Amino acid sequence: MKFNQYKLIIVISIFLGIFYNLSFFTNVNKVYPFTENIFFVLSLFVVLVAFTAFLFSLFASKYTTKPILILIIFISAYTAYFMDTYKVVIDSDMIRNTMQTNLAESLDLFSLKLLAYVVLLGLIPSFLIYKSKIEYNTFGKELLSRIKTIILLSLIITITIFSFNKYYSSFFREHKPLRYHVNPVYWIYSIGKYINTTVDSKPIEMKKIGTDAKINESITEKKELIIMVVGETARADRFSLNGYEKDTNPLLKKENIFNFSNVTSCGTSTAVSVPCMFSIFNEDSYNYKKGRSTQNVLDVLFNSKDVSILWRDNNSSSKGVADRVTYEDFKTSKTNSICIEGECRDVGMIVGLDKYIEKNKNKDILIVLHQMGNHGPAYYKRYPKSFEKFTPVCNTNQLEQCTQEEVGNTYDNAILYTDYFLSEVIKFLKTYSNSHETAMLYMSDHGESLGENGLYLHGMPKLIAPEEQVKIPTILWLGDGEMSEDYNLQKLKELSKKNFSQDNLFHTLLGFFEVETNVYDSKMDILNDAKK
Numbered sequence: 001m002k003f004n005q006y007k008l009i010i011v012i013s014i015f016l017g018i019f020y021n022l023s024f025f026t027n028v029n030k031v032y033p034f035t036e037n038i039f040f041v042l043s044l045f046v047v048l049v050a051f052t053a054f055l056f057s058l059f060a061s062k063y064t065t066k067p068i069l070i071l072i073i074f075i076s077a078y079t080a081y082f083m084d085t086y087k088v089v090i091d092s093d094m095i096r097n098t099m100q101t102n103l104a105e106s107l108d109l110f111s112l113k114l115l116a117y118v119v120l121l122g123l124i125p126s127f128l129i130y131k132s133k134i135e136y137n138t139f140g141k142e143l144l145s146r147i148k149t150i151i152l153l154s155l156i157i158t159i160t161i162f163s164f165n166k167y168y169s170s171f172f173r174e175h176k177p178l179r180y181h182v183n184p185v186y187w188i189y190s191i192g193k194y195i196n197t198t199v200d201s202k203p204i205e206m207k208k209i210g211t212d213a214k215i216n217e218s219i220t221e222k223k224e225l226i227i228m229v230v231g232e233t234a235r236a237d238r239f240s241l242n243g244y245e246k247d248t249n250p251l252l253k254k255e256n257i258f259n260f261s262n263v264t265s266c267g268t269s270t271a272v273s274v275p276c277m278f279s280i281f282n283e284d285s286y287n288y289k290k291g292r293s294t295q296n297v298l299d300v301l302f303n304s305k306d307v308s309i310l311w312r313d314n315n316s317s318s319k320g321v322a323d324r325v326t327y328e329d330f331k332t333s334k335t336n337s338i339c340i341e342g343e344c345r346d347v348g349m350i351v352g353l354d355k356y357i358e359k360n361k362n363k364d365i366l367i368v369l370h371q372m373g374n375h376g377p378a379y380y381k382r383y384p385k386s387f388e389k390f391t392p393v394c395n396t397n398q399l400e401q402c403t404q405e406e407v408g409n410t411y412d413n414a415i416l417y418t419d420y421f422l423s424e425v426i427k428f429l430k431t432y433s434n435s436h437e438t439a440m441l442y443m444s445d446h447g448e449s450l451g452e453n454g455l456y457l458h459g460m461p462k463l464i465a466p467e468e469q470v471k472i473p474t475i476l477w478l479g480d481g482e483m484s485e486d487y488n489l490q491k492l493k494e495l496s497k498k499n500f501s502q503d504n505l506f507h508t509l510l511g512f513f514e515v516e517t518n519v520y521d522s523k524m525d526i527l528n529d530a531k532k
Contacts, residue, residue: 014049021181027178046160104331357432
C-alpha cells in the first residue's frame with residue numbers, strides 16, 4: 001500500500017503519543033486527574049501529536065523523512081525506557097552525563113526490559129518505516145502538500161489550545177516541569193541546548209585565574225598533606241552521622257570528625273556537580289562553557305608552585321577538572337590492585353600514595369580521590385559481600401522490581417563501604433601525623449532518589465529536584481598534630497551545623513593551604529571563622 005510521507009508522519013506521531021509518553025501522561029494525571037479533566041487530557045494528546053507531526057513536517061523530503069523518523073523512534077525507545085522505569089528527565093545535563101558515561105557504567109543499566117523497549121518500540125517500528133512505500137510527487141506538489149499540512153497542524157494546535165484556554169494557562173505558567181516528560185519533543189530540545197552549550201567552532205581559550213597565588217610559610221613549618229575525597233551519589237540522610245536510624249557510619253563515628261550536616265550540591269549529576277564544585281563560579285553563575293574555559297581551584301593551587309596535586313579516579317573521569325594536573329585512572333586492574341569480578345574498589349586508590357608523598361615531600365600536597373561510591377542503579381556491585389549488613393537486598397539494576405526496603409538496604413550497604421573507605425583514608429593519614437599537617441575533606445557530588453514518589457537515580461533539573469538528590473554528606477577530619485591546633489575546634493563544631501553548599505569548596509581549599517590570592521574570598525571559606 002502506497003501513501004504520501006505526511007500520512008506516515010501523522011501515523012508515527014500518533015504512535016509516539018500513545019506508546020512513548022507514559023511518563024508524561026502519568027505526571028499530567030497527578031496534576032489534572034483524568035476522571036475530572038478527561039477532555040483537557042485528550043486535548044493534550046491532540047496537541048502533542050499535532051506538534052510532533054508539525055516538527056517532522058518541517059524537515060520532510062524524499063531523502064530525509066525515513067531517516068529522521070527511524071532515528072527519532074529509536075532514540076525515543078531508549079528515553080521512554082529510562083523515563084518510565086526510573087522516572088528521570090532527559091534534559092541537557094542528563095545528555096551531557098550520558099555522553100561522559102563509560103562502557104562499564106552503561107552495562108550497569110542493561111536489562112531485559114531495556115532490550116524489550118529497544119526491540120518493540122525501536123527496532124520493529126524502525127523496520128516497518130524502512131519497508132513502507134512512500135509515493136512522492138513533483139517538487140512543487142510536495143512543497144504545496146507540506147505547506148497545507150503545516151497550516152492544518154498549526155490550526156489544530158491553535159484551536160485546541162484556545163478551546164481549553166483556562167487549562168493551558170495554568171499548564172504553561174504553573175506546571176512547566178510537566179513539559180520535561182514530553183517524548184520526543186523535550187529530548188530533541190535538550191540535544192539542541194546541549195550542542196549550543198558544548199560545541200564551539202572556536203578553539204577554547206583558557207582564562208587564567210589566581211596567577212598571583214603564593215603561600216607564605218616558614219621553612220621550619222610542616223608541609224600540608226590533604227586528601228580530598230569526591231563522593232559519588234551519596235545522600236546526606238543515609239549517613240547515621242546525620243541521624244539516620246541505621247548505623248551506616250560505625251567507623252567514622254569513632255573518629256574526631258566534623259560532620260557538616262546541611263550542605264547542598266551545585267547540580268544533580270556528576271557532569272554538572274564535579275566541575276561546578278571546583279569552579280570559582282557559584283551555582284547561580286556557573287555554566288558548562290564557563291567551567292570549561294576557566295581555570296579551577298586546582299589550577300590556582302598549582303599556580304602557587306608550592307602545592308603538588310594528584311587526582312586518582314575510580315569513576316568515569318574528572319569531568320575536565322584535573323586536565324592540567326597529574327591524573328591517574330584507577331578504574332582498571334592495571335593500576336588498581338583491589339579489583340574483584342571487574343569492579344575496582346575505592347580503597348585501591350590509597351595503595352601507592354606513600355610513594356607519591358615521598359616523591360613530593362618538600363611540597364604541600366593535595367590528593368583528590370574520586371569514588372565509585374554509590375553509583376547506581378547496580379548498588380549491589382558497589383561493595384564486597386562482607387559489607388552486606390542490611391538485608392534483604394536488591395541484586396538487580398531493575399530497581400522497580402525490588403521493594404523500597406530492598407533498594408534502600410542495598411544503597412545503605414554501599415554507604416557502609418564508603419564509611420570503611422573514609423576510615424581507611426584517615427588511618428593512612430595518621431601515619432603522617434609526625435611529618436605533615438594532615439586533613440581529609442569528603443564531599444559527595446550529588447544525592448540520589450531511591451523510589452520516593454516513584455523516582456529513582458538522579459539528574460532531575462535542579463528546579464524540581466527533590467531534597468534527596470541535592471542534600472549531600474560533607475565530612476572534615478583534622479589530624480592530631482598542628483593542623484587541628486590551627487583551628488578553634490568548638491567553633492568548628494558550631495559552624496558544621498550551618499548551611500553551606502559546594503560553592504564554598506573553592507575558597508575552603510585555598511584557605512586550607514593558606515594561599516594568598518585575589519580570587520580567595522574568606523567569607524566563602526567554611527573554616528575561616530574557626531581559624532585561630
